[in-house]
Amino acid sequence: MNHFDQILIKNAPIEDENSLELLYRTFPERSPYENGKELIVTQAAWRFLGSDYDENEYFLKLHELYQSEKFHVLSEDLNKVITPERLQAIQSIHSINQKENGLSANRFVAFLEGATLIPSHRHPAMHRHLRKSLITVLELFEQHHEGGFSHPDFRRVLVDLMKWTWNHLDPWLEEVEIDMEMPGIVWYGEASKSQQYFLLYSVILGCDVLYFHPEGSDSLSEIDPEDRFTQKKKLPSKVALEPFPIEKPERRSTIAYRATKEMDTVLHHEGSQLYKPWQLRTYSPKSVTLKTTYDELFLIAKEKAFIRPNFKVENGTVHIPALFAKIMGISENRKEYWNRLQDLSELKSTVMIRQFPFTKETKANQKFHYQHSLNREGYLDPELMMQGNWWQYKHLPIETQKAIGQAISRMCANPKLLPEGAEGIEEMKLYLFSQTTKLPEEFVNLLQTFDYSQEVPKVVLYNTELNGTLSRSDAAVLHLLNEFGIDIILYNPPGHQCIERFIDSNHFDTHWLEEMAFRQDFKEPSVFRKLFKSIKL
Numbered sequence: 001m002n003h004f005d006q007i008l009i010k011n012a013p014i015e016d017e018n019s020l021e022l023l024y025r026t027f028p029e030r031s032p033y034e035n036g037k038e039l040i041v042t043q044a045a046w047r048f049l050g051s052d053y054d055e056n057e058y059f060l061k062l063h064e065l066y067q068s069e070k071f072h073v074l075s076e077d078l079n080k081v082i083t084p085e086r087l088q089a090i091q092s093i094h095s096i097n098q099k100e101n102g103l104s105a106n107r108f109v110a111f112l113e114g115a116t117l118i119p120s121h122r123h124p125a126m127h128r129h130l131r132k133s134l135i136t137v138l139e140l141f142e143q144h145h146e147g148g149f150s151h152p153d154f155r156r157v158l159v160d161l162m163k164w165t166w167n168h169l170d171p172w173l174e175e176v177e178i179d180m181e182m183p184g185i186v187w188y189g190e191a192s193k194s195q196q197y198f199l200l201y202s203v204i205l206g207c208d209v210l211y212f213h214p215e216g217s218d219s220l221s222e223i224d225p226e227d228r229f230t231q232k233k234k235l236p237s238k239v240a241l242e243p244f245p246i247e248k249p250e251r252r253s254t255i256a257y258r259a260t261k262e263m264d265t266v267l268h269h270e271g272s273q274l275y276k277p278w279q280l281r282t283y284s285p286k287s288v289t290l291k292t293t294y295d296e297l298f299l300i301a302k303e304k305a306f307i308r309p310n311f312k313v314e315n316g317t318v319h320i321p322a323l324f325a326k327i328m329g330i331s332e333n334r335k336e337y338w339n340r341l342q343d344l345s346e347l348k349s350t351v352m353i354r355q356f357p358f359t360k361e362t363k364a365n366q367k368f369h370y371q372h373s374l375n376r377e378g379y380l381d382p383e384l385m386m387q388g389n390w391w392q393y394k395h396l397p398i399e400t401q402k403a404i405g406q407a408i409s410r411m412c413a414n415p416k417l418l419p420e421g422a423e424g425i426e427e428m429k430l431y432l433f434s435q436t437t438k439l440p441e442e443f444v445n446l447l448q449t450f451d452y453s454q455e456v457p458k459v460v461l462y463n464t465e466l467n468g469t470l471s472r473s474d475a476a477v478l479h480l481l482n483e484f485g486i487d488i489i490l491y492n493p494p495g496h497q498c499i500e501r502f503i504d505s506n507h508f509d510t511h512w513l514e515e516m517a518f519r520q521d522f523k524e525p526s527v528f529r530k531l532f533k534s535i536k537l
Contacts, residue, residue: 004035004037004039004179006037006039007125007178007206008040008041009041009204009205009206010041010042011043012030012042012043022044023210026180027179027181028180030042035179039125039178039179041179041182044208044209044210045229045230046233047210047232048210048211050236050237051235052237055237058214060245062212066186066244066246070208071185071186071208072183072185072186073188074168074185074199075187076246079164079168081163082159082166086162086163089115090115090159093111093117094154097149106135109134112134112162113131118131118134118162123178126173133201136204141197144223153193153376156193161194161201165198169183182205182206182207184208185202187199187210189212190241197223199220200220200229203230211230214239214240215238215241216235217316240282278451279453280313281452282399283313283316284402286317286320287319287485287486288319288320289507290309290310291509292325292509294513297325298340298344301323305318305320305452306453318453318485322488323458323487323488324507325488325490325510326489326491326508326510327489328495328510328516329492329493329494329514329516329517330493330513330516331513331514341460342523342525344458349449349450349456351442351443351457352462353461354461354467354522356470357469357473359473359474364434366433367430372388373385373433380412380413382405385437386401392438392439393444396444396448397448400447407480407484408432408437408480412433416479417431417432417472420472432476435473435477436479439477439480446481459478459489460489460491461488464520465496465498470499472501475503479503494517494520495512
């Protein structure tokens with residue numbers, strides 16, 4: 001090993017995912033490489049987002065990395081043990097940081113060095129490089145977090161960085177000649193904040209780091225948004241995040257299968273407007289409430305989601321143009337009025353409500369469950385909600401559970417509900433959370449069977465006020481359904497206030513018809529109409 005004084009790291013351009021020969025070359029076999037007063041080496045720090053057309057080949061490549069002597073699949077083998085002495089020493093330095101209202105990154109590393117919390121290395125240049133790289137990582141944490149080292153996440157990140165440096169980097173670096181090679185790391189799937197910073201530390205040190213996520217999610221985008229330290233490549237397809245292939249995948253796909261997958265990707269990508277059934281199942285639905293005229297309402301109601309104006313699919317979210325309207329009174333043209341209402345009510349994806357209230361007010365105190373579902377930023381976390389033993393939707397597909405949790409989170413973050421009495425914003429959020437974490441079964445079925453690009457399910461409400469009074473808990477459920485992208489059309493023949501008592505009228509369209517009807521029962525479809533419909537079907 002030459003006596004170089006400094007280590008400089010260059011990041012190789014990301015290559016085609018099918019030719020990763022660079023990964024198995026030593027540093028002298030890569031370009032650029034210099035070993036003089038400075039050691040200049042080329043690393044591979046790449047993020048692969050998505051999957052190949054042939055998912056079996058994709059998982060086979062991952063398995064080959066697992067089998068190689070070069071790479072450590074850290075996402076599957078993270079050692080979380082730390083000695084009590086090191087933990088206590090880190091806590092002592094963290095306490096000094098708090099007393100001094102934040103140390104600089106340089107001083108922090110000096111304190112860590114003084115407490116022998118950073119491993120030493122036999123080569124002086126690597127010894128210095130370990131410390132210099134850690135300073136860079138801490139400075140990046142400061143830049144990305146208001147309050148810097150006083151941020152509530154910092155202690156956890158610091159402990160984990162020190163823990164994994166000793167458990168992984170230290171023994172790996174002892175085994176290699178650093179002018180020939182550096183450790184290789186594979187990370188598969190989601191990465192927590194601590195894991196993101198440890199991967200970044202490994203990259204800055206010069207390790208080869210490969211990040212894979214078959215669904216296309218990118219945990220490293222938050223700390224490396226400009227691809228300064230790592231480079232990303234979007235692969236042509238996406239598959240579900242399955243367990244890492246420790247065992248060799250046996251199934252082989254045919255040429256026809258690969259060609260079909262490639263054709264699907266070309267024809268059915270996010271912006272194609274050609275969507276297969278359930279293609280968007282793993283996406284998060286989010287409503288875009290449309291403003292329409294009374295006549296437009298019934299034209300758009302018949303259209304599939306992807307035909308409607310403002311439908312968009314991007315970054316894992318489906319923006320669904322949804323209707324939220326109230327119809328006051330009744331038309332002079334009674335035939336047209338009833339035909340339109342009955343057309344809506346007879347759609348297979350419609351829930352028709354004619355008795356009020358249609359929900360039961362939840363009286364149980366949900367504050368404990370609510371508070372334990374909040375993330376560090378104070379927002380409801382769908383993953384934490386799904387883990388709760390109180391979560392009522394565990395029988396649903398995971399994708400549907402996530403979509404419901406995300407809709408509840410968005411609704412509570414930006415509530416449209418009006419306060420009741422002296423109710424504060426946090427009490428209102430708790431109320432919405434309590435009323436929507438156990439939906440009536442008919443609405444749960446509606447959400448589960450909603451194919452986001454296709455026919456939009458509807459809730460049609462006919463409220464004469466002789467059939468009961470719409471309640472605040474009803475309004476809370478309608479709020480959630482609207483957030484999810486469900487069409488909501490509320491008829492009120494007498495033209496009275498009902499939902500306006502609970503949700504500001506700015507959040508939905510109100511259409512006034514010519515006459516008010518105070519005792520207008522729902523008109524059932526005639527026998528002739530039913531017969532005509534059955535023949536037509």
